[in-house]
Amino acid sequence: MSEPTNVFQQARKHVKTGNLSFLTKQVTEWKKLTQLIQPLLPQPEHWQVACYEYGVLTITGENQAMISQLGYLQKQYISQLSQLDELKALQKIHVRLRVKTRPDNKPIQTLKQITPATQDMLRNAASFVSDPKLSQALLRLASNKT
Template sequence: MSEPVNVFQQTRKHLKTGNFSFLSSQVAAWQKLTKRIQPLLPQPEQWQVVCYQSGVLTITGENQAMISQLAYLQKQYISQLSQIQELSDLCKIQVCLRNPPQSKPVVTKTERVLSPETKELLRSAADFINDPKLSQALLRLASNKK
């Protein structure tokens, strides 16, 4: 039986590039491993490998129920996953809760365009209001000044 290859072990050639190539290859290996283990783990969760070192596989998921199921049935999943060549020395699975990515709302700046009638109504309202601050605010709104 051959010795397992540790793709996460830093080599001398990575020192010159500031570890970027090492980290890139590490992330690529984790992504490849994620695709291999995904169908074997509880579904419909989107599992993600974040580390595999010294026989410990660390993965994340977004669903607490699926994470609990995986932790509870860890021995069965270890026996299944250890059939994969890269995970032949697997002895433990650590599972962490991952926050789902939040899509940020796209804020677009829209210019306010008031019709001439609306501007005139705002100016007229400003004339009738006794509060000077409110009157000034209405006049600014009518002139589209910020």
Template sequence: MSEPKNVFQYTRQHIKTGNLSFLTKQVANWQKLTELIQPLLPKPEQWQVVCYQYGILTITGENQAMISQLGYLQKQYISQLSQIEELKELQKIQVRLRTRTQSEINPIKTAKQLSPATREMLQNAASYVNDPKLSQALLRLASNKK
């Protein structure tokens, strides 16, 4: 078996330009690999390549069930993925749980202004409703107060 090629090996060029160019190249390669593997892995998970080195592909996902499925069926996925030219040296898949950031969990909501016609309809509806709490809620909604 041939020795796996390390596509992320540090070269003299990187010593001159610093780590930024090296890291930028790594991230670009991982993004390319992510696009290549996504259609072949279990759906609906959004897989993300975080490393590919020495024949070991490390990917992340947010769904524990999908991660477990990929782990159990690793041999089948390795045989599929190793047909891709960039992954022909693939020997092992490591799967890690990726946590969502706070901004993904609770996106910032922007308040939309109601049109004057909508406000008027809400105020009219509030006057027809017999339930005082519902009427008050409709009036609050019409005024855009929380």
């Protein structure tokens, strides 16, 4: 079996620029790989290539069930993906959970004021509750203090 080639081996031809050009090339290659593998992996999921080095493809997904499925069926996916020219040396797939991101990173809106009617209901509920901690929490909520 031949040694896998490191596609991202840095050439010493360029002047050092803090490895920015090298990292940019890596990210570009991983984006291309992401587009290639996306339709071949379990759906519906938005897979992303995080790394491909020494025959190990590291990809991320947001759905734990899809990640588990890919992990269990890894051998079948390796045989399918290794037919692509870019992944001929593929030997193993590492699948990691990616944290879901909210669109536009907008802050979650919180309710600032409780209506007077709701405050009265909370105070009345607090008077009926026998648990002192719960009663105190309801009173705090009714007074809009956190």
